[in-house]
Amino acid sequence: MRGDGLYFVEGALPETPTGGAQAEAWQTTRVVGTRQPRIDAYERVSGTAVYPSDVVLPDMLYGAILRCPHPHAKVKKVDLASARSVPGVRAVLAGDSPEADLRWYYTRQVFTRLFDATCRFEGEAVAAVAAETPQQARDALRAIRVEYEVLPFVVEEGRALASDAPKIAEGGNRVGEPEVYTRGDVAKGFSEADTVVERTYRTAAEIHSPMELHGCVARWDGPKLTIWETTQGVYPVQQRVASLLDIPLSRVRVIGHYMGGGFGSKLSADKYHLVAAVLARLTARPVKLFLSREETFRCVGNRPPATMRLKAGVKKDGTLTALEMDVVGASGGYPAGGASLVDWLVRDLYLCPNVKCTSTDVLTTTGPARAFRAPGHPQGAWALEQLVDELATAIGMDPVALRVKNVPALSQGRDDLPYSTTGLKQCLEEGARAFGWEEARRRAPGRGPWKRGVGMAAGTWVAGAGGPPSTVIVKLGADGSANLNMGASDIGTGTKTVMAMVVAEELGVPLDRIHVEHADTGTTQYATASGGSKTVPTESPATRAAALEVKRQVLDLAAEELKLPVAELRLQDGVVTSLKDPALKKPLAELGGLRRRGVVVGVGTRAPNPEDLATCPFAAQFCEVEVNERTGEVRVLRFLAAQDSGRVMNRLTYDNQVIGGITMGIGLALTEARVLDGAQTGRLVSGNFHDYKLPTMLDVPADITSLPVELPDHRANSTGAKGLGEPVTIPTAAAVANAVFAATGVRVTDSPISPARLLPLLAAARKEG
Amino acid sequence: MSDDNVTRHLTRRGFLTTVGVGAAGVAALGPTPAEAAPPAVTEEGDMLRVVLKVNGREHRLLVEPRWTLLFVLRERLGLTGSKAGCERGECGACTVLVDGVPRYACMTLAAEAQGHEITTVEGLMDGEQLGPVQKAFAEHDAFQCGYCTPGQIMAAEGLLRATPAPGREEVRLGMSGNICRCGAYAHIVQAVEKAAGLRQGGGR
Numbered sequence: 001m002r003g004d005g006l007y008f009v010e011g012a013l014p015e016t017p018t019g020g021a022q023a024e025a026w027q028t029t030r031v032v033g034t035r036q037p038r039i040d041a042y043e044r045v046s047g048t049a050v051y052p053s054d055v056v057l058p059d060m061l062y063g064a065i066l067r068c069p070h071p072h073a074k075v076k077k078v079d080l081a082s083a084r085s086v087p088g089v090r091a092v093l094a095g096d097s098p099e100a101d102l103r104w105y106y107t108r109q110v111f112t113r114l115f116d117a118t119c120r121f122e123g124e125a126v127a128a129v130a131a132e133t134p135q136q137a138r139d140a141l142r143a144i145r146v147e148y149e150v151l152p153f154v155v156e157e158g159r160a161l162a163s164d165a166p167k168i169a170e171g172g173n174r175v176g177e178p179e180v181y182t183r184g185d186v187a188k189g190f191s192e193a194d195t196v197v198e199r200t201y202r203t204a205a206e207i208h209s210p211m212e213l214h215g216c217v218a219r220w221d222g223p224k225l226t227i228w229e230t231t232q233g234v235y236p237v238q239q240r241v242a243s244l245l246d247i248p249l250s251r252v253r254v255i256g257h258y259m260g261g262g263f264g265s266k267l268s269a270d271k272y273h274l275v276a277a278v279l280a281r282l283t284a285r286p287v288k289l290f291l292s293r294e295e296t297f298r299c300v301g302n303r304p305p306a307t308m309r310l311k312a313g314v315k316k317d318g319t320l321t322a323l324e325m326d327v328v329g330a331s332g333g334y335p336a337g338g339a340s341l342v343d344w345l346v347r348d349l350y351l352c353p354n355v356k357c358t359s360t361d362v363l364t365t366t367g368p369a370r371a372f373r374a375p376g377h378p379q380g381a382w383a384l385e386q387l388v389d390e391l392a393t394a395i396g397m398d399p400v401a402l403r404v405k406n407v408p409a410l411s412q413g414r415d416d417l418p419y420s421t422t423g424l425k426q427c428l429e430e431g432a433r434a435f436g437w438e439e440a441r442r443r444a445p446g447r448g449p450w451k452r453g454v455g456m457a458a459g460t461w462v463a464g465a466g467g468p469p470s471t472v473i474v475k476l477g478a479d480g481s482a483n484l485n486m487g488a489s490d491i492g493t494g495t496k497t498v499m500a501m502v503v504a505e506e507l508g509v510p511l512d513r514i515h516v517e518h519a520d521t522g523t524t525q526y527a528t529a530s531g532g533s534k535t536v537p538t539e540s541p542a543t544r545a546a547a548l549e550v551k552r553q554v555l556d557l558a559a560e561e562l563k564l565p566v567a568e569l570r571l572q573d574g575v576v577t578s579l580k581d582p583a584l585k586k587p588l589a590e591l592g593g594l595r596r597r598g599v600v601v602g603v604g605t606r607a608p609n610p611e612d613l614a615t616c617p618f619a620a621q622f623c624e625v626e627v628n629e630r631t632g633e634v635r636v637l638r639f640l641a642a643q644d645s646g647r648v649m650n651r652l653t654y655d656n657q658v659i660g661g662i663t664m665g666i667g668l669a670l671t672e673a674r675v676l677d678g679a680q681t682g683r684l685v686s687g688n689f690h691d692y693k694l695p696t697m698l699d700v701p702a703d704i705t706s707l708p709v710e711l712p713d714h715r716a717n718s719t720g721a722k723g724l725g726e727p728v729t730i731p732t733a734a735a736v737a738n739a740v741f742a743a744t745g746v747r748v749t750d751s752p753i754s755p756a757r758l759l760p761l762l763a764a765a766r767k768e769g
Numbered sequence: 770m771s772d773d774n775v776t777r778h779l780t781r782r783g784f785l786t787t788v789g790v791g792a793a794g795v796a797a798l799g800p801t802p803a804e805a806a807p808p809a810v811t812e813e814g815d816m817l818r819v820v821l822k823v824n825g826r827e828h829r830l831l832v833e834p835r836w837t838l839l840f841v842l843r844e845r846l847g848l849t850g851s852k853a854g855c856e857r858g859e860c861g862a863c864t865v866l867v868d869g870v871p872r873y874a875c876m877t878l879a880a881e882a883q884g885h886e887i888t889t890v891e892g893l894m895d896g897e898q899l900g901p902v903q904k905a906f907a908e909h910d911a912f913q914c915g916y917c918t919p920g921q922i923m924a925a926e927g928l929l930r931a932t933p934a935p936g937r938e939e940v941r942l943g944m945s946g947n948i949c950r951c952g953a954y955a956h957i958v959q960a961v962e963k964a965a966g967l968r969q970g971g972g973r
Contacts, residue, residue: 041907044915046899047850047890051916054849087814134844135835211854211862211916211950260852260916261950293855492914492951652910656953660913663952689859689948697954698945702937704955 023544023718026647031504031511032719035652038497039511040490043258051258052230053290055217061090063279063289064137065272066127066144067299068119071153071365071682072166075117078127079145086143088136091282094127094144099278102244104271106334106368110169114274119148120168120333121367122683123298125271130279130287153365153682157305157330157338160362168333168363175335175361181347182356183412189322189354193313195394201310201383202750203733204673205330206303207296208372209694212260214300215290218276225277226253226522232262232491233529238521240269245277253522262491263664264371265301267529297687301370302674304330304338308383310346314391318405322354325383329376331361332368341376344462345384345730348413348616349424350406365682371531373661374461374726378668378733382751385457385734389741398441399738400432403458403620411614413462420465420613420716423644423709427620428458431642434707435622445743449630452637453743456622459730464645464723465615465716466537470606471525474503474546476554478595480574480588481513484546487527488539489519493725494653495535499543501650502719506547507554508573509588533617533723536649538606540719546604553600557593558586607718615716617727618644618709621662625739629762632755634670634740638703639732646713646722657724658706665732667695670752745769819883823848824892832879839863839874842889850890850919854948861947864920864927865889871927871946890919893926901967902926902960911960913951921947925961929968935961 026032043049068075078094093100095115102114112118115125127144131137152166159165160173167173190196216229225247231237234254242252259266276289291300306329313321325346329339343357392399407425410416432438437454445451473485482503490496500514518524527539551571558576559566568579576591578584594600609615623639641658648654671693675686686692712720733751741747746761816831821841828846839856842848842865851874854862858876865874866888893900899907902925912918921944928935928943935943940961949957 037907037910041910042899044912044918045890045903045906045922046894047848047919049915050849051852053853054843056844056847056849133833134840135833209950211852211860211914211948213853259914261914263950290853293857293859492912494910494913656910656913656951656956659955660952663954664950688857689855694948694950695952695954696945696948697941697957700952700954702941702955702958 023541023548025712025714025718025720029505031501033648033651036497036501036511036650037652038494039500039514039516040496049258051212051260052216052228052256053212053260055228055288057217057219057286060217060286060288061130061132061279061283062134062137063128063130063276063287064134064141065125065275066141066146067295068122068124068126068148070119070148070150071122071155072151072168073119074149074151075119075126075146076149077147080127082145083129083140083143086131086136086140088132089129089140090132090285091130091279092127092140093275093278099282102274104244104274107336109335114271121299121365123295123367125275128275128279130283155364155366155676155678155682157328157362157364158307160330160364168365173363175331175338175363178358178360180358181343184354186322186324186354186356190313192315193321194316195391196311196313197387197390197394198309198311199387199749201308201386203306203379203382203668204751205305206372206668206672207674207692208263208265208301209296210261210263210265213290213293214266214270214272214296216273216276217286217288218273218280219286220280220284223247224251224253226255227273227277228255229273230259230266231256232259232266232489232531233268233527234489234519234521235487235526236268236529237273241273241277244274255522256489256519259489259491263373264375264531267371267531270300293689294687297692298684299367301372302367303372304332304369306339306342306379308342308379310383310387312387312391314395316395318395318397318402320350320352320406323352325357327357327359329359329361330364330366330369332364332366334368335361336369337375338362338369341462342380344376344413345380345459348411349384349458349460350403351408352406352412366676373664374730377459377461377726377730378665381457381459381730381734382737385731386737386747389455389738390747399456400428400437404428411616414614417612417614420610420615421644421646421711421713422618423711424458424460424618424620426709427618427642427644430709431620431622431640431707434642434705435640437622440624449628450626451629451743452624452626453739453741454622454624455735455737455739455742456620457731457734457738458620459727460616460618461533461723461727461730462616464533464537464617464727465609466534466606466723467609468606470527470538470542472539472542472546472604473525474543474550474602474604476507476550476588476594476600478589478598480509482507482509484514484516484543485524486518486539486543487521487524488535489530491530493535493657494650495530495539497653498536498649499539502540502543503547506544506551508571508575533726536721537717537723540649540721541717542604542606544604544718546602549602549604550600553602554588554591554594557591561592562586609717610715613715615713615722617646617722617724619727619731621731621735623735623739625736625743627740627743629744632759632762634753634758636666636701636736638701640705640707641728642707642709643724643728644709644711645724645727646711646716647720648708648710649719649721654708654724655706658728659704661725661728662704662732663695663700665729666700666736668751669733669736670754671695671699673752817880819880821879821882821887822885823887824889834878834880836879837875838865838877838879838882838887841879842874848889848891852916852919854917860917861924862917862920864923864947866923866927869927869930871924890922893922902929902964905960905964905967909956909960909963911956912949912953917947917949921949921957925964928961929965933969934965
């Protein structure tokens with residue numbers, strides 16, 4: 001399925017084992033679906049949770065990386081001599097250091113060097129040091145003298161293909177041929193339309209900005225390397241580090257128990273892993289290397305900017321006749337999917353027989369893009385959902401009604417594969433009802449400078465089905481307490497808690513008697529990175545299979561001891577009871593067989609997804625905003641998210657994902673933009689949290705309603721869950737933009753809707769009006 | 770229009786300006802004990818002898834004048850509850866209490882913190898028991914990845930020490946110097962309001 005490549009291994013997966021016991025769909029649940037505080041809440045609020053940046057090892061050094069200050073340059077000469085004599089410095093590396101003679105790839109399409117002579121973006125690694133303190137390491141960076149040949153830059157995606165634009169790669173600045181998708185005949189579709197609207201939109205680049213900085217601690221024990229890394233996937237990091245250092249996987253252990261956020265920017269390894277490993281080997285001491293916040297703004301990924309021309313045709317009755325989209329997205333200095341998936345909603349969200357999408361990915365002299373919470377989708381939604389709103393206004397139809405009329409039953413973007421479930425219609429209708437959409441729309445915007453308006457938008461997410469591979473092990477101890485072992489990271493979504501709830505559901509073991517160990521390539525099972533809203537639908541069926549395997553063995557043991565047939569027994573609340581005679585029972589802790597064995601082990605794997613179905617989450621979001629026509633300020637007053645993500649596993653962490661996705665979407669809509677100096681230097685001018693403004697508590701409403709449209713997807717997997725983390729942020733920004741339009745009559749096509757952007761538009765509208 | 774018209778002019782930037790002078794503020798908070806006064810001029814590479822009182826315990830240390838309180842807490846004292854998020858007074862992950870008032874530890878030099886009571890998230894614990902603010906954050910799921918959480922908790926603790934029964938807007942304003950990229954703000958508001966109740970009710 002398109003989109004999965006970001007999170008799974010490439011290519012088809014050999015048949016995976018089904019994981020033992022056959023899992024029937026849950027009809028009722030006792031633990032799953034309730035509101036459960038996290039099983040690791042204590043560690044996270046007490047300060048005892050050890051994040052990778054907290055790791056302090058005996059005799060540890062601190063590493064730092066010198067980065068190219070130019071967007072495009074050749075490194076002519078690096079003079080390390082004076083850096084070596086800075087107090088506390090223990091190792092210095094640059095491109096010609098034999099230890100640093102290593103390959104690197106941003107994507108597998110282009111191989112480069114760890115310290116490459118060509119820097120294609122500001123922030124590319126040029127040299128590195130290790131010193132006794134981080135302050136001394138920074139001193140040493142300042143002492144390194146580098147001679148650059150500064151080359152011309154191009155930082156805007158719209159300029160990259162201009163004939164006079166400097167060439168970043170040998171073959172030019174276009175990454176491959178444009179990707180063209182067609183179905184039907186758009187020319188015919190437009191000719192059948194009563195109304196055709198066309199507009200060009202742009203979303204600014206966003207920076208992931210997880211609160212824990214990117215970085216790691218590396219330590220060698222002879223030939224074996226251990227890395228404590230803040231990552232969404234310990235296994236992808238292990239694979240890349242081992243392959244680039246050319247050592248066996250068995251000699252690289254990656255540990256990432258806690259991690260402070262990633263949002264797609266921590267799915268795999270970075271250059272800093274290799275740098276830390278080389279510095280640690282060179283000095284025979286552990287090395288801690290964490291980037292500064294300013295570095296993370298430049299070189300660990302971004303949501304790439306997108307320019308989107310969209311044209312749509314609609315009949316008076318609301319039938320969509322044609323959709324045509326041209327996307328230009330920027331990968332940055334190396335191919336990184338700059339235009340990837342921006343057109344997916346145009347292909348798949350609404351019923352439309354005639355669609356054409358052309359996506360062009362270009363190179364610019366900026367940091368390479370990385371997957372960022374629903375890659376492509378919020379950008380595409382910004383365009384599509386504003387345009388659909390405009391169509392509704394044009395034909396005098398309610399925007400909710402127009403969308404409901406065009407809800408598809410089949411995934412048109414996948415050659416009409418049926419969805420395993422789709423709750424899009426319910427999201428739209430139930431969301432509108434709960435929000436009070438119709439009443440709110442009728443309300444006048446107000447007479448003072450503050451004008452009110454409501455807006456809504458819908459979305460789907462290309463992935464969110466999860467899938468193999470995944471292996472999970474559940475161990476039941478002699479006293480009836482359990483241990484769950486999985487390789488997946490808990491990136492803050494509550495993965496550990498959800499999986500413990502699945503074990504509690506099947507075995508009746510209370511949550512406080514379940515220990516979860518995870519995210520360690522040395523001690524836990526293989527898992528793909530946590531991303532793509534696939535972690536719960538991937539790991540929860542595997543966990544359930546493991547728990548059911550434990551249950552099967554426990555019931556066998558109990559049957560022997562109670563001298564009853566297995567079919568007559570059930571396990572609930574930690575007690576095996578006869579269905580016929582409830583007096584015949586045995587608590588787990590009293591099972592002699594379990595006591596003698598010490599442990600019962602169940603291995604579960606993730607079974608394959610059905611081949612003939614498309615499994616996707618859906619969403620509709622509604623908001624009310626207030627816009628000050630004198631100052632251009634926008635305040636979001638309330639939000640409601642109706643989400644179909646299949647079964648709700650933990651209502652408390654579910655709601656948290658919803659409010660988090662909306663908060664991030666408000667950032668895209670109102671405050672966040674990477675700003676580059678395109679005129680003079682090509683350098684970043686928004687490299688900190690004052691100049692790049694993340695939403696704070698004052699920027700988001702306390703009034704956010706999470707309305708799950710709960711349709712357990714039993715055809716998709718054995719827990720019926722679909723992904724949640726990304727769909728919650730897909731329609732958000734577009735809903736805000738539509739509400740701003742409702743309040744002011746001004747259509748803001750470029751993100752973010754800052755006062756500086758909005759005020760001239762309001763002034764222009766006043767002049768026209 | 771809502772009732773927070775009065776606070777509209779107080780932006781996050783304004784709040785940060787207040788907090789951002791943490792270092793100067795700390796120095797001005799009270800008289801520094803004369804016997805511990807640092808020498809007027811230090812040579813490059815000189816280490817200062819300081820005594821830091823953290824969570825009621827005194828630590829005698831040699832520090833470089835440029836070391837921040839955050840660096841000393843995390844990398845020298847093993848108190849890693851306080852987090853490094855930006856190291857320039859913008860995100861609040863490093864928030865600690867200095868004499869009961871929230872301060873950004875990344876903007877406070879270790880040498881300046883001498884002579885003051887420093888409280889970190891570890892200091893809110895009663896043995897192995899969570900304090901009321903910590904308990905409320907756990908119950909209300911007022912975090913996701915948890916990295917900004919110790920800073921949020923210390924900001925809340927400082928707010929509630931100064932304003933035991935804050936209104937909704939006071940909570941939003943008081944917590945606005947702490948960024949949560951996971952975006953758990955709506956739960957954080959609930960947790961702070963719950964914590965106010967827990968603290969008033971004697972706490973635990």
